[in-house]
């Protein structure tokens with residue numbers, strides 16, 4: 002495998018031109034915006050489908066509304082190697098989040114065609130439907146469908162204006178009444194290239210990050226009840242100020258999250274992003290406070306320890322100031338998704354073979370790969386982005402950085418195809 006130079010086959014300029022062209026398809030008043038299910042989104046997809054066809058891919062939209070370009074393999078029974086990400090954006094987002102992964106997959110397909118390389122396996126490039134949270138209050142709609150994880154009641158969810166998700170999916174070419182057919186059991190390997198959306202790779206001057214796991218996200222709600230009082234007449238000594246207890250708990254969350262992150266069991270972050278004080282008046286000692294916490298971790302057992310420890314610390318802080326911890330509950334909780342160890346190894350070896358620097362790292366953001374990993378071995382390649390910025394128009398990666406990540410993906414596809422893994426998927 003060492004003799005070929007995969008970097009000769011990636012056309013970084015062609016990849017870049019496509020990225021900038023798709024970025025031009027945006028809501029004109031709010032660059033760069035292609036909200037899923039919108040007219041601009043469909044316009045972007047039509048353009049993408051055309052680029053897929055130009056690359057010789059057979060184009061279809063699956064039952065889950067995913068746009069798929071397929072290149073046949075030599076061996077008709079062989080499983081599929083799948084590459085992809087999403088082309089929808091947040092409002093006022095960037096040109097790279099998601100889109101880079103779809104177009105990198107396309108560039109891999111084109112590079113193989115141009116080099117006359119026939120793969121044993123079929124290769125698919127996927128634009129997953131609605132990865133970003135949409136007006137239907139749900140993210141990763143297409144990859145959920147592919148994993149068999151899109152539920153009937155979710156299809157009934159409506160957006161403002163009354164359209165149901167199932168209707169919207171039909172409108173973009175999906176077939177929600179036959180959703181089971183979108184679920185895949187033929188995928189040998191799934192690779193998603195994505196901008197890091199964080200500062201680590203840039204700060205360390207590295208070419209790629211190989212993702213170990215996509216964090217699980219737990220949201221917790223704490224409710225503290227003290228006693229509202231006159232801000233002028235209630236002496237400092239006897240107060241039952243719920244905001245003070247909330248503030249101490251916010252600091253405890255930070256300290257505990259730092260300790261969890263440092264304990265060697267994986268990436269850990271926690272944020273008290275909602276602090277709601279009642280009655281929220283300048284001359285009233287706060288009688289109640291509510292915190293909503295977002296905690297993310299690549300280890301389910303570490304998350305459980307964090308929740309237990311936070312519960313006990315919050316109870317202690319509350320008790321010390323005669324505050325009642327009236328509520329402590331998990332609002333939502335999803336498990337971390339581990340990336341396939343064999344695929345991580347192949348990606349690390351591919352980067353090394355190409356002379357590209359790499360590190361293993363967790364993903365603190367959710368991705369389509371998390372759902373795909375439920376039905377197929379999945380892994381991710383991160384490329385650096387300027388200042389770690391994302392979900393904003395300033396989002397940026399250099400053409401050379403995107404090309405380097407795409408080279409690594411191409412090299413990994415070649416290695417996967419030539420039997421580093423068995424056709425039946427050794428890692429399943």
Ligand SMILES: [Zn+2]
Nearest residue numbers: 098099132195
């Ligand atoms: Zn994304």
